[in-house]
Amino acid sequence: MTTTQPLHGLDAFALPIRQAVCAALDVNLDLISLERPRQEELGEFALPCFRFAKQAQMSPPALTAKLADELSIDNVTCEAVGPFLNFRIGAKALAQAIVTSAQSSTYAGGDEGLTTLVEFSSPNIAKPMHVGHMRTTVIGAALSRIFSHLGHDVKRINHLGDWGSQFGKLVAAWQRWGSEEELNATPIEHLLELYVRYHKEEKEDETLAADSKKSFQELESGEENKTRATWRKFTDISLAEFNKVYARFGIEFDYLRGESWYEDQLNDMITWLDECGVTELSDGATIVNLEEQGIKTPSLVKTAHGTTLYATRDLAAAKSRWEEFSFDQSLYVVGAEQTLHFQQLKAVLSRCGVEWEQRMEHIPFGLIRLTEGKLSTREGRVIALSDVLDRSVELAAKSIEEKNPELPNKELVAEQIGLGAIVFHDLKHQRQKDVVFDWKEVLSFEGDTGPYLQYTHARCCSILRRADKDVPSINDIDFSILEGGRELWVAIGRLPQATREAAIKREPMLIANALLKIAAAGNGFYRDNQVLGTGDDNLESARLVAIDTLRKTLALGMRLLGVPAPQEM
């Protein structure tokens, strides 16, 4: 993936350094990858020289000493420390380059121009969204924004779970025990209650299983019958509930397409699989054997009684998306427990000989567990997502009453802080790892949290608000005044790389970490550098620009993650 984008932040210094080393050593530029020194005091970049030393048949320290002596790079000094070569950027050049770069609205962005599909959230109709849906929703939305900032044409797809035999159960349950009254009062709760009851009684009463199977067959028949009308009603009710949650998270989808959207492509899918010659019958069911692909479990595409399955619908969806979008990458932000499913999906397509299967990628994440055990809708071990949001917002409101009771727009800000805390908490962990849901930790507003970033941002806004003048142009300030802010400039300067890596590794946490560093450095900066009331106009001008740069960078990063940035809190 090559880009022609201008170099942002510290990248503007990294390239000349690498080129200089490249010229001195006569090795491929790609082999020279700069690292971060162990300690900040050592400089901004480090290059371990073990490999190059071997090649040059010198001892590492001898080589670094020689290089340190020979290299001459504008605004960069170079020091040999044993086998490491450390580079330090001149204070004024650093401040000037980073501030100028970070003032741009396209900071840390790009023009990669790829078409990227992101499927995420995908809750099941007729069930409440619980904390288990939070990760896919929050991670998927963040990845979408990150790719978008890097210049991708992003298609956000909500693959609603609105099809399948479970809806046979639900409709059958509704026909037996449904209450119009309760449905109006507490729609999702009532539907869930029906589903759970059916699931339970099905084990004892065989007629129930037959009924639900029949209902699903009616649903899949394609006819406009009563079953379908009921299903549609449930879908509409559920969507209205989901949209409330998405609105709070500030998330919009480009395509709200449930599994049912691919309904009329399912038969074609089976036909296509037949034509590709990959299907076979096994115990009456239609399967695709994947043993040659190293997967022991075959993919089941049609049951013995003729209905389709999850795999059938995902295959149809994948093919349909390829035909519609010709995507460069198609990402599925779905829990790690479905790893096998996506391996099968890709393996089936691979057996069919399609090249684009390689552009599909499962982005797994660890599941959320409760201290009491796994989340389970059926067993009643759930925490509704809206409950988590409400409690967080409530706590934020309480905090505002204690700290800043005069704050205007208290409700709105409480919502922003409450949501920000939850979103950031989710995104600051590595995707893959399971997280144990702990109220105390999720609702924490101190330390490395969303509110910490929000607080830092608000304080910047506060300083800018209190200033007598607008933020000066970067052309009118003396950058030598900002030389003391090295830590801050370095932290801000690393955001572009963090963003790029977040995209490559599909790991928003890297941005979360970079933001925490920026906020920490920012707090140090305005502690040590009085902005207002010094009586020195040049000083004030330069520092106002510094604060404004900090504010903008935080706002940018928070926007990418989906953490709101109120001006006051």
Next chain:
RNA sequence: GCGCCCGUAGCUCAACUGGAUAGAGCACCUGACUACGGAUCAGGAGGUUGGGGGUUCGAAUCCUCCCGGGCGCACCA
């Protein structure tokens, strides 16, 4: 049983994917001119990176074997 993921300070997590003395936050101690906002800042204490073996200049990271936890493994999604 087979496959995938995980194991780092009391707790929750980092460590630039093989680099320098393993870093943060919470909790616990000590401090911060009536504060450009204390949701903050400065400092202290806290580690045999689950265990053994191997690979090499160098391992939390790679290989291997154990131990512990999680998730999957054909008519659910």
